[in-house]
Amino acid sequence: MGLEIKDAPEETFEKIDGERRVEVVEELKGINLSENDEKTTKIGTTMRPSTEEHLIQLLKKNTEVFAWTMTDLHEISPDVITHKLNVNPNAKPVKQKKRMFGAQRSQAIKEELNGKWCLCIDFTDLNKACPKDHFPLPQIDILVDSTSGCEMLSFLEVYQGYNQILLAPKDDKKKKKASFVTDQGVFCFNVMPFGLKNAGATYQRLVNHMFQNQIGRNMEVYIDDILVKSAKEQDHIKDLEECFQILTTFSMKLNPAKCTFGVRGGRFLGYMISERGIEANPEKINAIMDMSPSKLIREFQKLVGRLAALNRFISRSADKGLPFFKILRGRAKFE
Structure with a gap:
């Protein structure tokens, strides 16, 4: 498969139809989660002092739900879910030419990527050979409607969410069909990469299973974007704690740089949501x-x-x- 490296801001994969999926518009402040100044996340500034105190305590107590680098990740157990390529057996493999990169980009491929570059494999030919998985994504209108009127919200994003799901171990031969060529050699993924045709369906199937008792009650989930919602501010710490317990159980990690805790509203899936209701973007x-x-x-x-x-x-x-x-x-x- 062809490999592309692109300059991209952090919000590259936070978009639906060209728009950011999640964005908080109120004033925020950063907090340190440990003695390491680099381990930070963001919280709102309009909550009651007692709520803020309990929120910070909760976040510092649950630092294991965050990942700051790829080495902090733990794959979801294959007993829970794996991604199966389901390649049409009649489809013929396609070999693509190795793409040329400048020295800076070649070095970025070799080193662990830090988020300033986006690694993208061109899976066009492989995707054509895979039947579509029709597992439904949530209807955005219904999901957004269910969030209106909540006093407090937390917007969470999973760290490299797709890469936390393993490719099916029995698909070792099929894994090679998702291989890619670099100056350092030919590689193939052990985890589900971004760009596969049915990756979104697999991921939604996972989060629907994980949060089956929370979705609609105190959470909404759209692929790797998680919204924890509370009708009353005083319930938000409890709702977050419930979410963290599930994340810990399944070894799923959040991206602290993309999470915002304890806010009154924000832009979610193209709409402005707050306690007042839903407003046009x-x-x-x-x-x-x-x-x-x-x-x-x-x-x-x-x-x-x-x-x-x-x-x-x-x-x-x-x-x-x-x-x-x-x-x-x-x-x-x-x-």
């Missing part, structure tokens, strides 16, 4: 307001797509959008 509104007039059909399609993302906030959106749809279907003149 200002970025989506500004994206429409900032568009320049154009007669290009491509720009018009982009406008329709952006309006569709705000459907739930526009009364009679179907009626108001009918002229646009007529143009796209060629039933009206575009001027």
Whole structure:
């Protein structure tokens, strides 16, 4: 398989349709979880002092749920889940050429990656040979609706979540089909890499199993993004503790740099959620307001797509959008 190294900010894989999946918009502060100044995470600044004190105590007591480097990870037990490639036996293997990289990028491949570079394997041909796993992802509208009205939230993200799931041990021959070429040789994954066709379905199947008694009650999970929600602030420490216990049981690790604890609201899966309810994402509104007039059909399609993302906030959106749809279907003149 081809291998790509790309410059990318930390939020590269925090996006849905080009937007960040999770972002907290209120003021935050960092806290040290140990004597090591590098082991930090972020908490909100609007909670009661007693809640903050108990939250910090809880975080320091449960540092084992975090991973600061890849060496801190422990794979999920294969008795719980593994990822099976399920390659079509009639599909023929495809050999790709080794891609060329500059000295800096070649060194980045050789060394352990630190998050400033994103390692991406081009699995296009392998994915074509794998039947789709139709395990459903959560419906975003339903998930977001269930979070509104909560006094306190914590946004958690798993550290290299896909890499915490092993490839099925019985698939040793199939693992070679997911191999990639570098200047240092040919390698294949022992864990589930990013970019496989059915990786998201496997991961969602895992978290649905892990948090089956919490989802809908005090948690929501969308792939590797975890939201702990509490109707009352005083219940949030207990809800977080319950989440941490499950993470510890399954040896799943969080990314402390991407976690935010004890906030009143934030941007989640494209919507603004808070105790007040659900609000339109200002970025989506500004994206429409900032568009320049154009007669290009491509720009018009982009406008329709952006309006569709705000459907739930526009009364009679179907009626108001009918002229646009007529143009796209060629039933009206575009001027």
